[in-house]
Amino acid sequence: MSFSIQAGCPAVRRCGSATDMADAVGEMYASGAEDAILVWNLVPVRLSYRNDVAVLLDDLVPLLEEVGRPGFSDAQVFWGSDTFSAEWVIVREGDSLRIRARWHSTLGNYESLLAERGDVVVPAEEFVGEWAKLLRRIVTDVGAQCAELEDSDLFGRAKALLARSSDTPQHVLPRRRRVCRPC
Structure with a gap:
């Protein structure tokens, strides 16, 4: 496979409340925690x-x-982190997606190597499934750490994506705004 994601199992800290899911992720995981790994053409x-x-x-x-919508044809996304910065143009080709990337920065300075490896072509369902592994890790950890989210929109949308995924056990998807058992 030319595209995959290893979500890993990073150590998690308690996060009593957060502005939103992104804020909770920033608080729950220490800077020295295990990283996720994205594999791009090996x-x-x-x-x-x-x-x-x-x-x-x-x-x-x-x-x-x-990408999950039936009429999806193309999209462009800019990943804007300091240590993962890239522009991806994603185009549907039948049941697959072709991803053209311009790499700006990565941990380890692999931009030139990534550019040499060229485009990734991956079945659309596998692309969503690979990213779902990362989302599943986050949704599970937010639930386990009793995070109260002031803005739960993105969290709810992530749960809905996972619920549509055929391999997501329903018991890992918290259902309330307060996403854990009472502490």
Whole structure:
């Protein structure tokens, strides 16, 4: 596969409340926690939960919603973290997606190597499924840490994406605004 994501199991800190899901991610994961790994044409790229994933969420959830729509044809996304900065143009080709990337910065300075590896072509369902692993990790951790979110819109949308995923056990999807058992 030319595109995959390893969500890992980063250590999590308690987060009693947060402005939104991205803020909760920034608070829950320490800067030294295990990173997620995005694999682009066999090149591993580290994604820090605290610094990268927290920033990517605001663009990731809408992108996955858009890719999942029946009429989806193309999209452009700018990943704007300091240590994961890239522009992706995503175009549907039959049941697959072609992703053209301009790499600006990555942990490890792999931009030139990533550019040499070229486009990624991945079945649309697998693209969404790979990112769903990362979202599942976050939704589960937010639920386990009893995070009260002032703005739960993005969190609710992420849960809805996971609920549509055929391999998501329903018991890991918290259902209330306060996303855990009473503490």
